[in-house]
Amino acid sequence: MGTTLTLVFSVLAAVMLFLHGLAAFAEEITRLGGERLRDALRRLTRTDWRGALVGASVTAVVQSSSAVTAMAVGLAHSGALSHRGALAVMIGANVGTTLTAWLVALKVAGLGPVFVTLGGLWSLTGPRPWRSYGKAVFHFGLIFLALDLISQALAPLAQNPALAEWHELLDSPVLALLFGALLTALVQSSSVVSGLAVLAVSQGIVAPQVAVWLVAGANIGTTSTALLASTALDTLARKLALLNTGFNILGVLLFATLLQPVIDLILATDMAATQQVALVHTVFNLAAAIAALLVLPRIWPHLQGWLKANHTDLP
Known part of the structure:
Protein backbone atom coordinates (compact mmCIF):
# COMPACT_ATOMS: atom_id res chain seq x y z
CA MET A 1 0.00 0.00 0.00
CA GLY A 2 1.38 3.42 -0.96
CA THR A 3 2.50 5.97 1.63
CA THR A 4 -0.28 8.41 0.76
CA LEU A 5 -2.96 5.73 0.94
CA THR A 6 -1.58 4.51 4.27
CA LEU A 7 -1.69 8.09 5.59
CA VAL A 8 -5.28 8.57 4.43
CA PHE A 9 -6.45 5.32 6.03
CA SER A 10 -4.56 6.11 9.24
CA VAL A 11 -6.36 9.45 9.55
CA LEU A 12 -9.74 7.95 8.62
CA ALA A 13 -9.29 5.07 11.06
CA ALA A 14 -8.48 7.48 13.88
CA VAL A 15 -11.51 9.61 12.98
CA MET A 16 -13.74 6.51 12.95
CA LEU A 17 -12.39 5.54 16.36
CA PHE A 18 -13.18 9.04 17.62
CA LEU A 19 -16.71 8.93 16.18
CA HIS A 20 -17.51 5.51 17.63
CA GLY A 21 -15.95 6.43 20.97
CA LEU A 22 -18.01 9.62 21.10
CA ALA A 23 -21.22 7.81 20.15
CA ALA A 24 -20.60 5.03 22.69
CA PHE A 25 -19.79 7.53 25.45
CA ALA A 26 -22.93 9.56 24.73
CA GLU A 27 -24.97 6.35 24.70
CA GLU A 28 -23.51 5.14 28.01
CA ILE A 29 -24.03 8.49 29.76
CA THR A 30 -27.56 8.79 28.39
CA ARG A 31 -28.34 5.23 29.48
CA LEU A 32 -26.84 5.65 32.96
CA GLY A 33 -28.53 8.97 33.63
CA GLY A 34 -31.13 8.91 30.87
CA GLU A 35 -34.23 9.42 32.97
CA ARG A 36 -32.42 11.85 35.28
CA LEU A 37 -31.23 13.82 32.25
CA ARG A 38 -34.75 13.93 30.85
CA ASP A 39 -36.17 14.97 34.24
CA ALA A 40 -33.54 17.72 34.50
CA LEU A 41 -34.46 18.97 31.03
CA ARG A 42 -38.13 18.99 31.95
CA ARG A 43 -37.75 20.65 35.38
CA LEU A 44 -35.02 23.15 34.67
CA THR A 45 -36.24 24.72 31.44
CA ARG A 46 -38.89 27.02 32.85
CA THR A 47 -36.96 30.09 31.66
CA ASP A 48 -34.93 30.58 28.48
CA TRP A 49 -31.67 31.22 30.35
CA ARG A 50 -32.04 28.19 32.59
CA GLY A 51 -32.93 26.07 29.59
CA ALA A 52 -29.79 27.24 27.78
CA LEU A 53 -27.67 26.56 30.88
CA VAL A 54 -29.09 23.03 31.11
CA GLY A 55 -28.40 22.49 27.40
CA ALA A 56 -24.81 23.68 27.80
CA SER A 57 -24.21 21.58 30.93
CA VAL A 58 -25.69 18.37 29.52
CA THR A 59 -23.75 18.82 26.28
CA ALA A 60 -20.50 19.34 28.19
CA VAL A 61 -21.13 16.05 30.04
CA VAL A 62 -22.38 14.01 27.08
CA GLN A 63 -19.82 15.60 24.70
CA SER A 64 -22.35 15.71 21.89
CA SER A 65 -24.51 18.70 21.00
CA SER A 66 -26.02 16.54 18.26
CA ALA A 67 -27.33 14.05 20.84
CA VAL A 68 -28.72 16.82 23.05
CA THR A 69 -30.49 18.65 20.21
CA ALA A 70 -32.01 15.38 18.98
CA MET A 71 -33.11 14.59 22.55
CA ALA A 72 -34.67 18.06 22.91
CA VAL A 73 -36.65 17.65 19.69
CA GLY A 74 -37.83 14.21 20.80
CA LEU A 75 -38.93 15.48 24.24
CA ALA A 76 -40.77 18.40 22.65
CA HIS A 77 -42.52 15.96 20.31
CA SER A 78 -43.66 13.81 23.25
CA GLY A 79 -44.87 16.85 25.18
CA ALA A 80 -42.36 16.32 28.00
CA LEU A 81 -40.67 19.61 27.11
CA SER A 82 -42.21 22.85 25.89
CA HIS A 83 -41.19 23.95 22.41
CA ARG A 84 -39.68 27.16 23.75
CA GLY A 85 -37.79 25.15 26.38
CA ALA A 86 -36.48 22.78 23.71
CA LEU A 87 -35.28 25.72 21.63
CA ALA A 88 -33.48 27.20 24.67
CA VAL A 89 -31.78 23.85 25.32
CA MET A 90 -30.58 23.68 21.71
CA ILE A 91 -29.23 27.23 21.91
CA GLY A 92 -27.24 26.30 25.02
CA ALA A 93 -25.97 23.07 23.48
CA ASN A 94 -23.72 25.06 21.14
CA VAL A 95 -21.92 26.53 24.17
CA GLY A 96 -21.43 23.14 25.84
CA THR A 97 -19.78 21.66 22.78
CA THR A 98 -16.88 24.17 23.01
CA LEU A 99 -15.40 22.04 25.81
CA THR A 100 -13.95 19.59 23.27
CA ALA A 101 -11.82 22.30 21.63
CA TRP A 102 -10.45 23.34 25.03
CA LEU A 103 -9.63 19.76 26.03
CA VAL A 104 -7.68 19.31 22.80
CA ALA A 105 -6.01 22.74 23.02
CA LEU A 106 -4.90 22.13 26.62
CA LYS A 107 -3.58 18.68 25.62
CA VAL A 108 -5.94 16.84 27.98
CA ALA A 109 -6.14 14.32 25.12
CA GLY A 110 -2.83 12.95 26.42
CA LEU A 111 -4.75 11.41 29.32
CA GLY A 112 -6.70 9.18 26.90
CA PRO A 113 -4.61 6.02 27.56
CA VAL A 114 -5.03 6.54 31.33
CA PHE A 115 -8.84 6.71 31.10
CA VAL A 116 -8.94 3.75 28.69
CA THR A 117 -6.84 1.62 31.06
CA LEU A 118 -8.69 2.60 34.24
CA GLY A 119 -12.11 2.35 32.60
CA GLY A 120 -11.28 -0.99 31.01
CA LEU A 121 -10.10 -2.47 34.32
CA TRP A 122 -13.08 -0.99 36.16
CA SER A 123 -15.59 -2.46 33.68
CA LEU A 124 -13.93 -5.89 33.84
CA THR A 125 -13.02 -6.28 37.53
CA GLY A 126 -15.02 -3.66 39.43
CA PRO A 127 -18.13 -4.40 41.52
CA ARG A 128 -20.77 -5.67 39.11
CA PRO A 129 -23.35 -2.92 39.82
CA TRP A 130 -20.71 -0.29 39.02
CA ARG A 131 -19.14 -1.84 35.93
CA SER A 132 -21.32 0.20 33.56
CA TYR A 133 -19.66 3.35 34.90
CA GLY A 134 -16.31 1.85 33.98
CA LYS A 135 -17.55 1.53 30.40
CA ALA A 136 -18.38 5.25 30.36
CA VAL A 137 -14.85 6.07 31.60
CA PHE A 138 -13.38 3.69 28.99
CA HIS A 139 -15.27 5.34 26.12
CA PHE A 140 -14.39 8.81 27.44
CA GLY A 141 -10.73 7.84 27.28
CA LEU A 142 -11.25 6.32 23.84
CA ILE A 143 -12.37 9.74 22.55
CA PHE A 144 -9.08 11.33 23.56
CA LEU A 145 -6.95 8.36 22.61
CA ALA A 146 -8.45 8.73 19.13
CA LEU A 147 -7.55 12.43 19.14
CA ASP A 148 -3.96 11.49 19.97
CA LEU A 149 -3.96 9.07 17.04
CA ILE A 150 -5.43 11.72 14.72
CA SER A 151 -2.69 14.15 15.78
CA GLN A 152 0.01 11.55 15.09
CA ALA A 153 -1.55 10.63 11.74
CA LEU A 154 -1.76 14.27 10.68
CA ALA A 155 1.89 15.03 11.57
CA PRO A 156 3.38 13.68 8.31
CA LEU A 157 0.79 15.62 6.33
CA ALA A 158 2.27 18.93 7.50
CA GLN A 159 5.56 18.04 5.75
CA ASN A 160 3.91 16.68 2.61
CA PRO A 161 4.96 18.77 -0.46
CA ALA A 162 1.51 18.22 -1.98
CA LEU A 163 0.02 20.31 0.85
CA ALA A 164 1.49 23.47 -0.67
CA GLU A 165 -0.77 23.01 -3.70
CA TRP A 166 -3.82 23.13 -1.43
CA HIS A 167 -2.79 26.12 0.68
CA GLU A 168 -4.78 28.57 -1.42
CA LEU A 169 -7.95 26.56 -0.81
CA LEU A 170 -7.10 25.91 2.84
CA ASP A 171 -6.61 29.64 3.42
CA SER A 172 -10.07 30.59 2.12
CA PRO A 173 -12.48 31.48 4.99
CA VAL A 174 -15.56 30.88 2.83
CA LEU A 175 -14.37 27.43 1.72
CA ALA A 176 -13.35 26.63 5.31
CA LEU A 177 -16.85 27.61 6.49
CA LEU A 178 -18.53 25.42 3.87
CA PHE A 179 -16.13 22.53 4.48
CA GLY A 180 -16.75 22.72 8.25
CA ALA A 181 -20.52 22.66 7.69
CA LEU A 182 -20.42 19.77 5.21
CA LEU A 183 -17.97 17.69 7.25
CA THR A 184 -20.07 18.16 10.40
CA ALA A 185 -23.24 17.19 8.56
CA LEU A 186 -21.43 14.11 7.23
CA VAL A 187 -19.97 12.87 10.53
CA GLN A 188 -22.91 14.18 12.62
CA SER A 189 -20.61 15.69 15.24
CA SER A 190 -19.36 19.25 15.62
CA SER A 191 -16.97 17.96 18.31
CA VAL A 192 -15.11 16.01 15.63
CA VAL A 193 -14.71 19.08 13.44
CA SER A 194 -13.71 21.45 16.25
CA GLY A 195 -11.22 18.87 17.54
CA LEU A 196 -9.80 18.35 14.05
CA ALA A 197 -9.54 22.12 13.54
CA VAL A 198 -7.49 22.54 16.72
CA LEU A 199 -5.29 19.55 15.82
CA ALA A 200 -4.75 20.89 12.29
CA VAL A 201 -3.57 24.19 13.80
CA SER A 202 -1.23 22.39 16.21
CA GLN A 203 0.35 20.55 13.24
CA GLY A 204 0.66 23.71 11.16
CA ILE A 205 -1.68 22.40 8.46
CA VAL A 206 -4.04 25.38 8.66
CA ALA A 207 -3.67 28.82 10.20
CA PRO A 208 -5.77 29.82 13.25
CA GLN A 209 -7.46 32.48 11.09
CA VAL A 210 -8.84 29.69 8.90
CA ALA A 211 -9.52 27.15 11.66
CA VAL A 212 -11.98 29.52 13.33
CA TRP A 213 -14.08 29.49 10.15
CA LEU A 214 -14.07 25.69 10.23
CA VAL A 215 -15.59 25.69 13.73
CA ALA A 216 -18.07 28.39 12.67
CA GLY A 217 -19.18 26.15 9.82
CA ALA A 218 -19.55 23.26 12.27
CA ASN A 219 -22.29 25.26 14.02
CA ILE A 220 -24.35 25.12 10.85
CA GLY A 221 -23.57 21.50 10.06
CA THR A 222 -24.50 20.29 13.54
CA THR A 223 -28.13 21.34 12.99
CA SER A 224 -28.47 18.49 10.49
CA THR A 225 -28.90 16.01 13.37
CA ALA A 226 -32.03 17.72 14.70
CA LEU A 227 -33.33 18.10 11.14
CA LEU A 228 -32.84 14.38 10.48
CA ALA A 229 -34.36 13.40 13.82
CA SER A 230 -37.41 15.59 13.16
CA THR A 231 -38.20 13.93 9.83
CA ALA A 232 -39.57 10.92 11.72
CA LEU A 233 -41.67 13.15 14.00
CA ASP A 234 -44.51 15.63 13.52
CA THR A 235 -44.61 19.01 11.77
CA LEU A 236 -44.02 20.87 15.03
CA ALA A 237 -40.78 19.00 15.62
CA ARG A 238 -39.64 19.77 12.07
CA LYS A 239 -40.42 23.46 12.56
CA LEU A 240 -38.49 23.44 15.83
CA ALA A 241 -35.47 21.91 14.09
CA LEU A 242 -35.72 24.58 11.38
CA LEU A 243 -35.76 27.30 14.07
CA ASN A 244 -32.60 25.83 15.57
CA THR A 245 -30.97 25.94 12.11
CA GLY A 246 -32.10 29.55 11.66
CA PHE A 247 -30.61 30.64 14.99
CA ASN A 248 -27.30 28.93 14.17
CA ILE A 249 -27.13 30.60 10.76
CA LEU A 250 -27.79 33.98 12.40
CA GLY A 251 -25.00 33.16 14.86
CA VAL A 252 -22.57 32.58 11.98
CA LEU A 253 -23.65 35.90 10.43
CA ILE A 290 -26.70 35.44 24.44
CA ALA A 291 -27.95 37.27 21.33
CA ALA A 292 -30.48 34.49 20.65
CA LEU A 293 -31.70 34.48 24.26
CA LEU A 294 -32.11 38.27 24.26
CA VAL A 295 -34.05 38.21 21.00
CA LEU A 296 -36.17 35.13 21.75
CA PRO A 297 -38.73 36.81 24.13
CA ARG A 298 -39.38 39.56 21.58
CA ILE A 299 -39.94 37.29 18.61
CA TRP A 300 -41.53 34.34 20.40
CA PRO A 301 -45.14 35.51 19.87
CA HIS A 302 -44.50 35.51 16.11
CA LEU A 303 -42.66 32.18 16.24
CA GLN A 304 -45.43 30.70 18.36
CA GLY A 305 -47.99 31.78 15.79
CA TRP A 306 -45.97 30.08 13.06
CA LEU A 307 -45.56 26.93 15.16
CA LYS A 308 -49.29 26.90 15.97
CA ALA A 309 -50.30 27.12 12.33
CA ASN A 310 -52.51 24.07 11.66
CA HIS A 311 -52.00 23.00 15.30
CA THR A 312 -54.14 23.76 18.32
CA ASP A 313 -52.31 21.75 20.97
CA LEU A 314 -49.12 23.80 21.24
CA PRO A 315 -48.36 24.66 24.90
Missing part, protein backbone atom coordinates in the same frame (compact mmCIF):
# COMPACT_ATOMS: atom_id res chain seq x y z
CA LEU A 254 -22.85 37.52 13.78
CA PHE A 255 -19.45 35.78 13.69
CA ALA A 256 -18.76 37.05 10.16
CA THR A 257 -19.67 40.67 10.94
CA LEU A 258 -19.88 42.19 14.43
CA LEU A 259 -17.57 39.68 16.11
CA GLN A 260 -14.70 40.03 13.64
CA PRO A 261 -12.91 42.84 15.58
CA VAL A 262 -13.06 40.73 18.76
CA ILE A 263 -11.82 37.66 16.90
CA ASP A 264 -8.93 39.66 15.42
CA LEU A 265 -7.95 40.77 18.94
CA ILE A 266 -7.96 37.17 20.20
CA LEU A 267 -5.89 35.96 17.25
CA ALA A 268 -3.37 38.76 17.90
CA THR A 269 -2.72 37.67 21.52
CA ASP A 270 0.34 35.76 22.72
CA MET A 271 -1.72 32.66 23.51
CA ALA A 272 -0.86 29.38 21.85
CA ALA A 273 -2.54 29.13 18.44
CA THR A 274 -4.63 26.14 19.55
CA GLN A 275 -5.91 28.06 22.57
CA GLN A 276 -6.73 31.04 20.35
CA VAL A 277 -9.00 28.82 18.26
CA ALA A 278 -10.63 27.35 21.37
CA LEU A 279 -11.20 30.84 22.81
CA VAL A 280 -12.70 32.15 19.56
CA HIS A 281 -14.96 29.09 19.46
CA THR A 282 -16.15 29.81 23.02
CA VAL A 283 -16.61 33.57 22.55
CA PHE A 284 -18.48 33.00 19.27
CA ASN A 285 -20.89 30.47 20.74
CA LEU A 286 -21.43 32.46 23.93
CA ALA A 287 -22.15 35.65 21.97
CA ALA A 288 -24.50 33.84 19.59
CA ALA A 289 -26.35 32.18 22.50
Whole structure:
Protein backbone atom coordinates (compact mmCIF):
# COMPACT_ATOMS: atom_id res chain seq x y z
CA MET A 1 0.00 0.00 0.00
CA GLY A 2 1.38 3.42 -0.96
CA THR A 3 2.50 5.97 1.63
CA THR A 4 -0.28 8.41 0.76
CA LEU A 5 -2.96 5.73 0.94
CA THR A 6 -1.58 4.51 4.27
CA LEU A 7 -1.69 8.09 5.59
CA VAL A 8 -5.28 8.57 4.43
CA PHE A 9 -6.45 5.32 6.03
CA SER A 10 -4.56 6.11 9.24
CA VAL A 11 -6.36 9.45 9.55
CA LEU A 12 -9.74 7.95 8.62
CA ALA A 13 -9.29 5.07 11.06
CA ALA A 14 -8.48 7.48 13.88
CA VAL A 15 -11.51 9.61 12.98
CA MET A 16 -13.74 6.51 12.95
CA LEU A 17 -12.39 5.54 16.36
CA PHE A 18 -13.18 9.04 17.62
CA LEU A 19 -16.71 8.93 16.18
CA HIS A 20 -17.51 5.51 17.63
CA GLY A 21 -15.95 6.43 20.97
CA LEU A 22 -18.01 9.62 21.10
CA ALA A 23 -21.22 7.81 20.15
CA ALA A 24 -20.60 5.03 22.69
CA PHE A 25 -19.79 7.53 25.45
CA ALA A 26 -22.93 9.56 24.73
CA GLU A 27 -24.97 6.35 24.70
CA GLU A 28 -23.51 5.14 28.01
CA ILE A 29 -24.03 8.49 29.76
CA THR A 30 -27.56 8.79 28.39
CA ARG A 31 -28.34 5.23 29.48
CA LEU A 32 -26.84 5.65 32.96
CA GLY A 33 -28.53 8.97 33.63
CA GLY A 34 -31.13 8.91 30.87
CA GLU A 35 -34.23 9.42 32.97
CA ARG A 36 -32.42 11.85 35.28
CA LEU A 37 -31.23 13.82 32.25
CA ARG A 38 -34.75 13.93 30.85
CA ASP A 39 -36.17 14.97 34.24
CA ALA A 40 -33.54 17.72 34.50
CA LEU A 41 -34.46 18.97 31.03
CA ARG A 42 -38.13 18.99 31.95
CA ARG A 43 -37.75 20.65 35.38
CA LEU A 44 -35.02 23.15 34.67
CA THR A 45 -36.24 24.72 31.44
CA ARG A 46 -38.89 27.02 32.85
CA THR A 47 -36.96 30.09 31.66
CA ASP A 48 -34.93 30.58 28.48
CA TRP A 49 -31.67 31.22 30.35
CA ARG A 50 -32.04 28.19 32.59
CA GLY A 51 -32.93 26.07 29.59
CA ALA A 52 -29.79 27.24 27.78
CA LEU A 53 -27.67 26.56 30.88
CA VAL A 54 -29.09 23.03 31.11
CA GLY A 55 -28.40 22.49 27.40
CA ALA A 56 -24.81 23.68 27.80
CA SER A 57 -24.21 21.58 30.93
CA VAL A 58 -25.69 18.37 29.52
CA THR A 59 -23.75 18.82 26.28
CA ALA A 60 -20.50 19.34 28.19
CA VAL A 61 -21.13 16.05 30.04
CA VAL A 62 -22.38 14.01 27.08
CA GLN A 63 -19.82 15.60 24.70
CA SER A 64 -22.35 15.71 21.89
CA SER A 65 -24.51 18.70 21.00
CA SER A 66 -26.02 16.54 18.26
CA ALA A 67 -27.33 14.05 20.84
CA VAL A 68 -28.72 16.82 23.05
CA THR A 69 -30.49 18.65 20.21
CA ALA A 70 -32.01 15.38 18.98
CA MET A 71 -33.11 14.59 22.55
CA ALA A 72 -34.67 18.06 22.91
CA VAL A 73 -36.65 17.65 19.69
CA GLY A 74 -37.83 14.21 20.80
CA LEU A 75 -38.93 15.48 24.24
CA ALA A 76 -40.77 18.40 22.65
CA HIS A 77 -42.52 15.96 20.31
CA SER A 78 -43.66 13.81 23.25
CA GLY A 79 -44.87 16.85 25.18
CA ALA A 80 -42.36 16.32 28.00
CA LEU A 81 -40.67 19.61 27.11
CA SER A 82 -42.21 22.85 25.89
CA HIS A 83 -41.19 23.95 22.41
CA ARG A 84 -39.68 27.16 23.75
CA GLY A 85 -37.79 25.15 26.38
CA ALA A 86 -36.48 22.78 23.71
CA LEU A 87 -35.28 25.72 21.63
CA ALA A 88 -33.48 27.20 24.67
CA VAL A 89 -31.78 23.85 25.32
CA MET A 90 -30.58 23.68 21.71
CA ILE A 91 -29.23 27.23 21.91
CA GLY A 92 -27.24 26.30 25.02
CA ALA A 93 -25.97 23.07 23.48
CA ASN A 94 -23.72 25.06 21.14
CA VAL A 95 -21.92 26.53 24.17
CA GLY A 96 -21.43 23.14 25.84
CA THR A 97 -19.78 21.66 22.78
CA THR A 98 -16.88 24.17 23.01
CA LEU A 99 -15.40 22.04 25.81
CA THR A 100 -13.95 19.59 23.27
CA ALA A 101 -11.82 22.30 21.63
CA TRP A 102 -10.45 23.34 25.03
CA LEU A 103 -9.63 19.76 26.03
CA VAL A 104 -7.68 19.31 22.80
CA ALA A 105 -6.01 22.74 23.02
CA LEU A 106 -4.90 22.13 26.62
CA LYS A 107 -3.58 18.68 25.62
CA VAL A 108 -5.94 16.84 27.98
CA ALA A 109 -6.14 14.32 25.12
CA GLY A 110 -2.83 12.95 26.42
CA LEU A 111 -4.75 11.41 29.32
CA GLY A 112 -6.70 9.18 26.90
CA PRO A 113 -4.61 6.02 27.56
CA VAL A 114 -5.03 6.54 31.33
CA PHE A 115 -8.84 6.71 31.10
CA VAL A 116 -8.94 3.75 28.69
CA THR A 117 -6.84 1.62 31.06
CA LEU A 118 -8.69 2.60 34.24
CA GLY A 119 -12.11 2.35 32.60
CA GLY A 120 -11.28 -0.99 31.01
CA LEU A 121 -10.10 -2.47 34.32
CA TRP A 122 -13.08 -0.99 36.16
CA SER A 123 -15.59 -2.46 33.68
CA LEU A 124 -13.93 -5.89 33.84
CA THR A 125 -13.02 -6.28 37.53
CA GLY A 126 -15.02 -3.66 39.43
CA PRO A 127 -18.13 -4.40 41.52
CA ARG A 128 -20.77 -5.67 39.11
CA PRO A 129 -23.35 -2.92 39.82
CA TRP A 130 -20.71 -0.29 39.02
CA ARG A 131 -19.14 -1.84 35.93
CA SER A 132 -21.32 0.20 33.56
CA TYR A 133 -19.66 3.35 34.90
CA GLY A 134 -16.31 1.85 33.98
CA LYS A 135 -17.55 1.53 30.40
CA ALA A 136 -18.38 5.25 30.36
CA VAL A 137 -14.85 6.07 31.60
CA PHE A 138 -13.38 3.69 28.99
CA HIS A 139 -15.27 5.34 26.12
CA PHE A 140 -14.39 8.81 27.44
CA GLY A 141 -10.73 7.84 27.28
CA LEU A 142 -11.25 6.32 23.84
CA ILE A 143 -12.37 9.74 22.55
CA PHE A 144 -9.08 11.33 23.56
CA LEU A 145 -6.95 8.36 22.61
CA ALA A 146 -8.45 8.73 19.13
CA LEU A 147 -7.55 12.43 19.14
CA ASP A 148 -3.96 11.49 19.97
CA LEU A 149 -3.96 9.07 17.04
CA ILE A 150 -5.43 11.72 14.72
CA SER A 151 -2.69 14.15 15.78
CA GLN A 152 0.01 11.55 15.09
CA ALA A 153 -1.55 10.63 11.74
CA LEU A 154 -1.76 14.27 10.68
CA ALA A 155 1.89 15.03 11.57
CA PRO A 156 3.38 13.68 8.31
CA LEU A 157 0.79 15.62 6.33
CA ALA A 158 2.27 18.93 7.50
CA GLN A 159 5.56 18.04 5.75
CA ASN A 160 3.91 16.68 2.61
CA PRO A 161 4.96 18.77 -0.46
CA ALA A 162 1.51 18.22 -1.98
CA LEU A 163 0.02 20.31 0.85
CA ALA A 164 1.49 23.47 -0.67
CA GLU A 165 -0.77 23.01 -3.70
CA TRP A 166 -3.82 23.13 -1.43
CA HIS A 167 -2.79 26.12 0.68
CA GLU A 168 -4.78 28.57 -1.42
CA LEU A 169 -7.95 26.56 -0.81
CA LEU A 170 -7.10 25.91 2.84
CA ASP A 171 -6.61 29.64 3.42
CA SER A 172 -10.07 30.59 2.12
CA PRO A 173 -12.48 31.48 4.99
CA VAL A 174 -15.56 30.88 2.83
CA LEU A 175 -14.37 27.43 1.72
CA ALA A 176 -13.35 26.63 5.31
CA LEU A 177 -16.85 27.61 6.49
CA LEU A 178 -18.53 25.42 3.87
CA PHE A 179 -16.13 22.53 4.48
CA GLY A 180 -16.75 22.72 8.25
CA ALA A 181 -20.52 22.66 7.69
CA LEU A 182 -20.42 19.77 5.21
CA LEU A 183 -17.97 17.69 7.25
CA THR A 184 -20.07 18.16 10.40
CA ALA A 185 -23.24 17.19 8.56
CA LEU A 186 -21.43 14.11 7.23
CA VAL A 187 -19.97 12.87 10.53
CA GLN A 188 -22.91 14.18 12.62
CA SER A 189 -20.61 15.69 15.24
CA SER A 190 -19.36 19.25 15.62
CA SER A 191 -16.97 17.96 18.31
CA VAL A 192 -15.11 16.01 15.63
CA VAL A 193 -14.71 19.08 13.44
CA SER A 194 -13.71 21.45 16.25
CA GLY A 195 -11.22 18.87 17.54
CA LEU A 196 -9.80 18.35 14.05
CA ALA A 197 -9.54 22.12 13.54
CA VAL A 198 -7.49 22.54 16.72
CA LEU A 199 -5.29 19.55 15.82
CA ALA A 200 -4.75 20.89 12.29
CA VAL A 201 -3.57 24.19 13.80
CA SER A 202 -1.23 22.39 16.21
CA GLN A 203 0.35 20.55 13.24
CA GLY A 204 0.66 23.71 11.16
CA ILE A 205 -1.68 22.40 8.46
CA VAL A 206 -4.04 25.38 8.66
CA ALA A 207 -3.67 28.82 10.20
CA PRO A 208 -5.77 29.82 13.25
CA GLN A 209 -7.46 32.48 11.09
CA VAL A 210 -8.84 29.69 8.90
CA ALA A 211 -9.52 27.15 11.66
CA VAL A 212 -11.98 29.52 13.33
CA TRP A 213 -14.08 29.49 10.15
CA LEU A 214 -14.07 25.69 10.23
CA VAL A 215 -15.59 25.69 13.73
CA ALA A 216 -18.07 28.39 12.67
CA GLY A 217 -19.18 26.15 9.82
CA ALA A 218 -19.55 23.26 12.27
CA ASN A 219 -22.29 25.26 14.02
CA ILE A 220 -24.35 25.12 10.85
CA GLY A 221 -23.57 21.50 10.06
CA THR A 222 -24.50 20.29 13.54
CA THR A 223 -28.13 21.34 12.99
CA SER A 224 -28.47 18.49 10.49
CA THR A 225 -28.90 16.01 13.37
CA ALA A 226 -32.03 17.72 14.70
CA LEU A 227 -33.33 18.10 11.14
CA LEU A 228 -32.84 14.38 10.48
CA ALA A 229 -34.36 13.40 13.82
CA SER A 230 -37.41 15.59 13.16
CA THR A 231 -38.20 13.93 9.83
CA ALA A 232 -39.57 10.92 11.72
CA LEU A 233 -41.67 13.15 14.00
CA ASP A 234 -44.51 15.63 13.52
CA THR A 235 -44.61 19.01 11.77
CA LEU A 236 -44.02 20.87 15.03
CA ALA A 237 -40.78 19.00 15.62
CA ARG A 238 -39.64 19.77 12.07
CA LYS A 239 -40.42 23.46 12.56
CA LEU A 240 -38.49 23.44 15.83
CA ALA A 241 -35.47 21.91 14.09
CA LEU A 242 -35.72 24.58 11.38
CA LEU A 243 -35.76 27.30 14.07
CA ASN A 244 -32.60 25.83 15.57
CA THR A 245 -30.97 25.94 12.11
CA GLY A 246 -32.10 29.55 11.66
CA PHE A 247 -30.61 30.64 14.99
CA ASN A 248 -27.30 28.93 14.17
CA ILE A 249 -27.13 30.60 10.76
CA LEU A 250 -27.79 33.98 12.40
CA GLY A 251 -25.00 33.16 14.86
CA VAL A 252 -22.57 32.58 11.98
CA LEU A 253 -23.65 35.90 10.43
CA LEU A 254 -22.85 37.52 13.78
CA PHE A 255 -19.45 35.78 13.69
CA ALA A 256 -18.76 37.05 10.16
CA THR A 257 -19.67 40.67 10.94
CA LEU A 258 -19.88 42.19 14.43
CA LEU A 259 -17.57 39.68 16.11
CA GLN A 260 -14.70 40.03 13.64
CA PRO A 261 -12.91 42.84 15.58
CA VAL A 262 -13.06 40.73 18.76
CA ILE A 263 -11.82 37.66 16.90
CA ASP A 264 -8.93 39.66 15.42
CA LEU A 265 -7.95 40.77 18.94
CA ILE A 266 -7.96 37.17 20.20
CA LEU A 267 -5.89 35.96 17.25
CA ALA A 268 -3.37 38.76 17.90
CA THR A 269 -2.72 37.67 21.52
CA ASP A 270 0.34 35.76 22.72
CA MET A 271 -1.72 32.66 23.51
CA ALA A 272 -0.86 29.38 21.85
CA ALA A 273 -2.54 29.13 18.44
CA THR A 274 -4.63 26.14 19.55
CA GLN A 275 -5.91 28.06 22.57
CA GLN A 276 -6.73 31.04 20.35
CA VAL A 277 -9.00 28.82 18.26
CA ALA A 278 -10.63 27.35 21.37
CA LEU A 279 -11.20 30.84 22.81
CA VAL A 280 -12.70 32.15 19.56
CA HIS A 281 -14.96 29.09 19.46
CA THR A 282 -16.15 29.81 23.02
CA VAL A 283 -16.61 33.57 22.55
CA PHE A 284 -18.48 33.00 19.27
CA ASN A 285 -20.89 30.47 20.74
CA LEU A 286 -21.43 32.46 23.93
CA ALA A 287 -22.15 35.65 21.97
CA ALA A 288 -24.50 33.84 19.59
CA ALA A 289 -26.35 32.18 22.50
CA ILE A 290 -26.70 35.44 24.44
CA ALA A 291 -27.95 37.27 21.33
CA ALA A 292 -30.48 34.49 20.65
CA LEU A 293 -31.70 34.48 24.26
CA LEU A 294 -32.11 38.27 24.26
CA VAL A 295 -34.05 38.21 21.00
CA LEU A 296 -36.17 35.13 21.75
CA PRO A 297 -38.73 36.81 24.13
CA ARG A 298 -39.38 39.56 21.58
CA ILE A 299 -39.94 37.29 18.61
CA TRP A 300 -41.53 34.34 20.40
CA PRO A 301 -45.14 35.51 19.87
CA HIS A 302 -44.50 35.51 16.11
CA LEU A 303 -42.66 32.18 16.24
CA GLN A 304 -45.43 30.70 18.36
CA GLY A 305 -47.99 31.78 15.79
CA TRP A 306 -45.97 30.08 13.06
CA LEU A 307 -45.56 26.93 15.16
CA LYS A 308 -49.29 26.90 15.97
CA ALA A 309 -50.30 27.12 12.33
CA ASN A 310 -52.51 24.07 11.66
CA HIS A 311 -52.00 23.00 15.30
CA THR A 312 -54.14 23.76 18.32
CA ASP A 313 -52.31 21.75 20.97
CA LEU A 314 -49.12 23.80 21.24
CA PRO A 315 -48.36 24.66 24.90
